[in-house]
Amino acid sequence: MKSLLLFIGCLLLSLQVSAGETVQENPSGSCGENCKWEINLTTQELSIGLADSGVTTGSIQDYPRTWRDGDTTTTAPWRDYINNVKSLTINEGITSIGAWAFEDMNIKTAQLPGTLTTIKDGAFHSCNLNSLDIPDSVTSIGAWAISHTKIKELILPENLETIGGYAFGGNNKLTDKVVIVPESVTQLPESAFYSEYGQTEVTQIICSSNLMEKCKKAAAKTGASVMEYTKMPNGRFQVGNNLYLSLSDMQIGHVFTPKRIYTVQEAERASKKTGNRVIIRYR
Numbered sequence: 001m002k003s004l005l006l007f008i009g010c011l012l013l014s015l016q017v018s019a020g021e022t023v024q025e026n027p028s029g030s031c032g033e034n035c036k037w038e039i040n041l042t043t044q045e046l047s048i049g050l051a052d053s054g055v056t057t058g059s060i061q062d063y064p065r066t067w068r069d070g071d072t073t074t075t076a077p078w079r080d081y082i083n084n085v086k087s088l089t090i091n092e093g094i095t096s097i098g099a100w101a102f103e104d105m106n107i108k109t110a111q112l113p114g115t116l117t118t119i120k121d122g123a124f125h126s127c128n129l130n131s132l133d134i135p136d137s138v139t140s141i142g143a144w145a146i147s148h149t150k151i152k153e154l155i156l157p158e159n160l161e162t163i164g165g166y167a168f169g170g171n172n173k174l175t176d177k178v179v180i181v182p183e184s185v186t187q188l189p190e191s192a193f194y195s196e197y198g199q200t201e202v203t204q205i206i207c208s209s210n211l212m213e214k215c216k217k218a219a220a221k222t223g224a225s226v227m228e229y230t231k232m233p234n235g236r237f238q239v240g241n242n243l244y245l246s247l248s249d250m251q252i253g254h255v256f257t258p259k260r261i262y263t264v265q266e267a268e269r270a271s272k273k274t275g276n277r278v279i280i281r282y283r
Helices: 002-020 077-081 209-222 247-252 264-274
Strands: 028-030 035-040 045-050 087-090 094-097 109-111 178-180 204-208 225-231 237-239 242-244
Touching: 035 077, 045 094, 178 247, 204 209, 209 225, 237 247, 242 247
Parallel strands: 045 087, 087 109, 178 204, 204 225
Antiparallel strands: 028 035, 035 045, 225 237, 237 242
């Protein structure tokens, strides 16, 4: 009987302690057309995806920034947890990131989906990003969209068409200071790589012939040099005397050096003369 009473007493005490504890739920909500968000407070990750399994696309709405003249603003709901978010994952199906959506956030890494086509004005402005892999599906990057971040590498997507003013300005942590502008780009303002608060660290801009005049203006604005690349009939790219297999190789400086092509007879003579075996590889 005493054992039973002791057990009941311990159970009641446990219930009282539990009742006094506050369990913090992960915050979540809607963020635009067919769009939902949730923050995992344990992993400090902000996840954004489709609101319903029955839809195939969605978009993150605009969150107009606070301007100095006091215009009305709409604050993104995750800004209430600015110190609780270190990473961002945007899931497949989201096609657009709204204006100023992640401005000033402490996000260090971001994963973007292959369905994304548009990054609007100021989307990642002054965000603490260390890296950002922009998918090739993106065709439009707005003004100030990826400016004043801490990204170490700036690789523009191969299908990019329009770039806004100051879009990449102020990224002074870049390790690779060379930027390749894809031949698909049609809109390139002279301020694309410039910051009104200080020039970006881009030292060289490489463009296709159809963009050279615009690139020269953009380079002059930042004090960078400019070079032209030529796309060869075989799909390779040439810059000066260097040959690259792709725009990506050009960005990382991976020069393609074709080896001497020998005929079978040349290979046999070389083998006899040197006593070494000559291997012929076909590309």
